[in-house]
Amino acid sequence: RTADLTGLPTGIPEALRDEGIEELYPPQAEAVEAGLTDGESLVAAVPTASGKTLVAELAMLSSVARGGKALYIVPLRALAAEKKAEFERWEEYGIDVGVSTGNYESDGEWLSSRDIIVATSEKVDSLVRNNAAWMDQLTCVVADEVHLVDDRHRGPTLEVTLAKLRRLNPNLQVVALSATVGNAGVVADWLDATLVKSDWRPIDLKMGVHYGNAVSFADGSQREVPVGRGERQTPALVADALEGDDDGDQGSSLVFVNSRRNAESAARRMADVTERYLTGDERSDLAELAAEIRDVSDTETSEDLATAVAKGAAFHHAGLAAEHRTLVEDAFRDRLIKCICATPTLAAGVNTPSRRVVVRDWQRYDGDYGGMKPLDVLEVHQMMGRAGRPGLDPYGEAVLLAKNADARDELFERYIWADAEDVRSKLAAEPALRTHLLATVASGFAHTREGLLEFLDQTLYATQTDDPERLGQVTDRVLDYLEVNGFVEFEGETIQATPVGHTVSRLYLDPMSAAEIIDGLEWAADHRNEKLRALAGETPEKPKRDRSDSDDEPDGFQRASEMVADDGGSGDDEDGDGADGGDDKETNEFETDRTYPTPLGLYHLVCRTPDMYQLYLKSGDRETYTELCYEHEPEFLGRVPSEYEDVAFEDWLSALKTAKLLEDWVGEVDEDRITERYGVGPGDIRGKVETAEWLLGAAERLASELDLDSVYAVREAKKRVEYGVREELLDLAGVRGVGRKRARRLFEAGVESRADLREAEKSRILAALRGRRKTAENILEAAGRTDPSMDAVDEDDAPDDAVP
Template structure:
C-alpha cells in the first residue's frame, strides 16, 4: 500500500489501495475522506471520526477494513441495527468478489462457528457482539478473540438509553480480550475528544469535521402545530403540516422523506397523503408513467402497490426485502416523490431527499409506553436532507408541540454531547464482568471501570458525573449490592461469581428479576408455597422489571380483564396487560386490542422464560424446568398443553401442530406410531411427512422395565426392586422421579440413554402401594412421561 503523510482531495482509490480498488463504489476519495486517510491507511493507531451525515464515513470504514485484510487480519464491523447488518452483507459482495469472506452474525440466524472463524469480515450488532464476548471461551464463540480491527459505525449510539451501555462494555471487553485496532465513526457530536480519550486515539487520529464538510448545506427549522381534541386527530394535523412543508419541493420535481413513529403509521400516512395530494391537485410524474405502473404490479404488498403509482410510498422493516429494495430504487430514481418511513431508514440506507420532515417526535414503545424519540435519532433523520449532486441545499423540519419547540431548537443549534449510560445499569454490567472472570478482586473493579467511556466522560465532566473518591464510593456500593444479593462471593479483597451471578449474566437479567426467580426456585426446592405451577410462572415473568414501564390504555384494560377474570388483580395495569398477552398467547387467542404490543412483549417474555427454566434446572427441579419450557413453547406457538409436545419436532410449528392435532396425532409418540402414511392422511405432503417422521424418531422414546416388584406384599415385609428406563430415541438430559402414593422416594438427573433406579417395597399400613416413575425433560416441551405399578398390601 502507499505510505504518505497526506492525501489531496480526489486521490484515486487505486493509489491508496491498489489491491482493493474494486471494493469501493467510486474511483476517488472526497475532501473529508482524504483528510482522514493518513490516520486510517498509514498508521496503526485507533481512530475517531465525527463527520456530517452523507459526507462519506462508510468509505473510511471500508478503508480500515482494507488495511486489515491486506495485513492478513480479520475485521469486525459493528452496525447499529440488525437490518443494517443484512445490508452490509449485500453491499460487501464487492469484497467477496476479491476472494474475501463476509459473514453476518445476528440473533435471527443460526451461528456457523466454522464460517465465523474463517471469515475475513464479521458484521454484528453490539448486542450480538456482547453475547459473543461473554462466551469467548467456548469453542462456538472463540472466533471473537481473533479480531484485528473493530469498526464502530455510529459510535454516538453510546448515548442510547437501552443500547448505549451494551456498546460501551462490549468494546471495552473486546479491547481487553484481543486489543484490536478501533476505528469509531459518528455523525456530528460535541465531545469527540471524550470518545478519543476512551479509545486512546491520539490527536493526529481524531477528526471533527464540521458542517462545511456536508456535501449539501442543511437548512433546519422547528415547526409547531395546533392541538386537536385527541391524539388521533393530532396525527393528521401534523401530517397536513408535513405536507405543507413538502409540497413546494414536490411541485418542483423534488422529493420529500417524512419520518413517522411506527410501521402502521407509514401505511396510514401514505394512504391519507395520496388523497390529500390529489385534492391539492399536485402533479406527480409517476401517475402517467405506465411502464412504472407495470413494474409496480410486481410488489407483494397490496397497499404499497396501489400507493406507489401515485408517487407516494412507504418503507419499514416489516416489508419483504424485495419490496424494500424496489421502494429504495424507485426513490433514488425519483419515481417515488413522497416517502413515509420509520427511523430505521435514517440509520443506514442511503436515501437522501431534498426535504425531510419529522412528523412524530414521540412513539409508542411496547415496553415503555409513549416516549420521546431520542435526540440522536432526530439528528440522524434530519441529516438525510439534501441529495449530493442534485440539490444546492437540504431542507429539514421538525413538527412538534409548541411546548417542545425550544428543546428542539436548542438541539439544532448546539447539537448534543454524547453521554455514557453505564451508570444506569452499572450493577448488571459489573456482575457480568465478574461472572466472566475479568474482575477477580477489588483493584480489578476499578481497573475495569477505567476502561469504560463512563470513566472517560467523568474525567471531562466531573460536574455531571461522579469522579474521584465519589466514583470509587459508587463502585464500592455497587459491589456491596452484588455481594448482599448473592451474586458475588467476597473473601477479603478477592471476589468471585456465584451460580446466581453467572446465570444472571448469561441471560442479561436485571438483578431484581434474578432475585425474584431465585426466590421462586428456593421456595419450590423447600416445598414452600406457592409451588411452581402455570400461574406462578406467568406471574413471575409478567411482574419482571423488564415490563415495569408497560402502560395500558382503557380499551386494553377491558380486553385483559376479559382474558384474566380476577387473575393478577393485585398487579399494576401494565404488568397485568403483559400477563393477559402471555395467557392468551398460550391458546393463540389474543384479543385485537392487545395485538399491537403482543409480539414485542412475547419476545421478551420468551427470553425471561428461558432464564427461569435455567434457574429451575439449577436451583429447583427438572420437572419445574420442563413446565417452564412447555409454557415457553405454548406462548411461542399458541398450542394447547395436550399437544405442545408436537412443536418439539423440528419442522413442526403452529400450523402443522394444529393439522396433526385435528387428525388425533397429538405427540411425538403418536407421530412415530402414525408412520409416514398416517401423516400423509393427516394432511402433510409426502416429503414433509417423511421429514417430520424422521425428526420425531430423534426425540426420546421411553420403555419402562419394572424388576422384582411383587404384585402383593405382607404387612411388615420389605423387599427391594428397581425400574429401568430405556430410551430408544435421541439422548437427552432428564429428571427421573419415583413416588409411592404421591410421596417422593428418590430423584436423580441423568443424560438419558438408559437409567436404573432402586425401588423399595414396604408393607406398611396402606392397603395399596402405587408406584409412579416420572421422566421430565427440562430442555424439551414434552409432557412428562409417567409409568406406574400397584402393589397390594395383604
C-alpha cells in the same frame, strides 16, 4: 484519488473506481491522512450520508490485508444483515464476511474463519462473556454510531465492550463513527484516537419549517406549499415534492414519525396521495411488488404493507420482516415507491436518501420520563440528513412542521440553529453496573474490587466524570447486591462468580431479572401442592385428569407435569374450539391441563423482570387487571403485593397486562384483536414475544441448573410463545413456513402433524393453504416430503372437510 490508495487487498481500489467512487470525500481523505489504512485509531464525527461506511471499509480492508481480522459493531440487529450484505461485495477479492446475530449464548466458533464480522454490541458483549476464541485475534474494530454510548439502556454495553476489546488486544485499531456531536473530542481522548470532525456534506441540505402555506428555509428562501382547508401538512408536502421542481423532476419523500403505529397509519394516508402520481407502468410494477410482499408472510402487517405499496407508499420500522424491509428500501431507491413513513430506525444507518424529508413528530412517548419528550437535536439532524440524493437532486430539503408562528420560531431555535448535544456516559447507573460488573468478574477481567475499578477506569465514564468517588460507591452497592443474591462470592479480597452467576452472565440476563426468576421458581416449588389445591378449587366439578397410579401420592396432583410430559402434550384433552377460542376462557385453562406453574404464572414472572418492557396501564385498566389479579391469584409465582403498596401493585398489574397479551398470543387470538385489545402495534407483539421467549429460555436453564421441577412447564410455555399456538399445534407450527394461522387451518383440515404433512392428500393441504401453491410446496419440502411439487394438484378435489 481512490486509485492511489495503498495497503488495501489487490483489486479493491479498482473496484471502488468501478462503483463510481473515484475521489475520496474530504473527511475520508482526512481520515486516510491520519493513518486510517495504517492501523491508526480514529473517531470520525461527520454528518449522515457523508461516507462514513467507506471510512470503516478502508480501515477493515487494510487491516485484513495485513493478515488481521475486523469487527464491525452495529447499534441495531436490523442493521447487521444490511451491513453484511454491503460488505459481501468484497468476497470476490477473497474477503470472508460473517454476521453474528440471534442467540446470545452460542459462542460463534464458526466466525473464526471470517475476515470481517458484523455484530450488535450486545452480541459482542455476549461473545466476550462466552470467551469466543477469535476475540483476541481482532486487529480492527469499528463502532458505528458511537454517540449511542449516551443511550441510557444500550450505551453502557457498547462502552464496556469497547473497553474490554481494547484490553484483550492492546494494539487494536478502533474506528468510531459518530454523528456530529458537540464533544467528539472527549470520545477521541477516551479511545486514544485521532479526531476527524467535519460538517461537510456531499449535497447541500436546506432545513426549514412549514407553517401556513409555505416552508421557510434557514437560508432565507421560501417555498410555497399551500395546505387546503381541512387538509394536513404532511400530505401537502408529499404531494408538492411529487409535483416536481422546475424541470418537472419528481421527488420522493421520507416522513419520520414517532411510533410504529403512526408509521403504518401515515403510510395508509400517504398512499392516497402517491397514488395520484403513478404512471401505468409504475402501477403494474407496484402491483407485482405488493404480491411479493404478501408472499413473504401471511400477517396483517404484510397485508397492510402490500396495500400501501400497491399505491406507491410504504411504512418502515424495526418490526418489519427483514425481507419486507429490503423490498421497500430497494423500491424506494429505484424511485418506484414515492413515500416512506418511517420510525427513526431508517435514519440510523440505512442508506435511503430522498429529495425531501418531513420530520412530522419531534416528540415521542418516553416511559421513564412519563410523557411526551422532545427528540434530541442529534436524532433530528440524523433524520434531516437523509434529504438529498447525490447526483439526482440539486439539494435536499428537510422540513419540520409548525402550527403557528411561535412554534415555527421555537423549532428553528430548538433544532435548526442548534448544535447536537454532547454525549455523556450512562455507565454509573446501577442497572448497567449490575450487569456489567457481574460479567466482568465472570469473564475473568477482574477478581478484586481494585481490579474492577481499574477496569472501569478505561471507560468513557472515567474520562468524563468529575466525581471519581461515585463509581466506587455504586460499585460497592452493586457487589453487595450480587453477593446477597448468590451470584458472586468473596474470599478475602478475591471475588469469584458462583456457578449460577456464570450462567446468568452467559445468558445475558440482568442479574435482577435472574434473581426475580429464581425467586419465583423456588417459590413455586415451595408452594406447589398448596397452589394446585387452590387451582383445582376453582373448577371442583371437573374430574381430575390423572392417569398415573398415584397410590403413594397424597393428592394425585404431584404428577401433573410428568403426566403431560408422558403424552407429549397432545392427547385426549383437546377441546378443539379453534383459532379464536382463547378469548373468554381464561378461568377454564386448567380444566384440561394441570401443569403447575401455569403458563400465565410463568409469563407473569418473566414480565415482571426488568428485562421486559411492560405495557402501561391505561385508564380503566387498573380496575380490570385488579379483578383479574384476584381471579388468578393462585397462579402467580410470588406474593401478590397489597393494594396499599402502590408502586409495587401497579407494577404487578402492568406485568399482568403484558402476561395476558402473551396468553392471548399462545391462545391463538388474532394479531389484530391483540393490537386492539392492548393498544399496541403488531411490531410490539413481536417484541414482547421475542423477549418472553428469551427470558423463558433463560428460566429453563436456571430451573435445570438449580434442579427445580418446573423445567418442563417452562419449556412448554416457551415453545408456545415461540410459535404463538395452543399445545396441539406445536408440532405443525415448528415446520418452516407454517406459522400459527396456517397451522390452525391445516389442523382444522385434518392435517395435524409434521408426519401428516408428509402423507396427507396434497389437494387437502392445498385447500387448507387457500390454494397458494408456492407456499404449499415450500412447506412440504420443509416437512421433508419427498415429492413436494403441487403441479398437477387441484385444490377443488379436496374433500369438503379440508376447507376450514
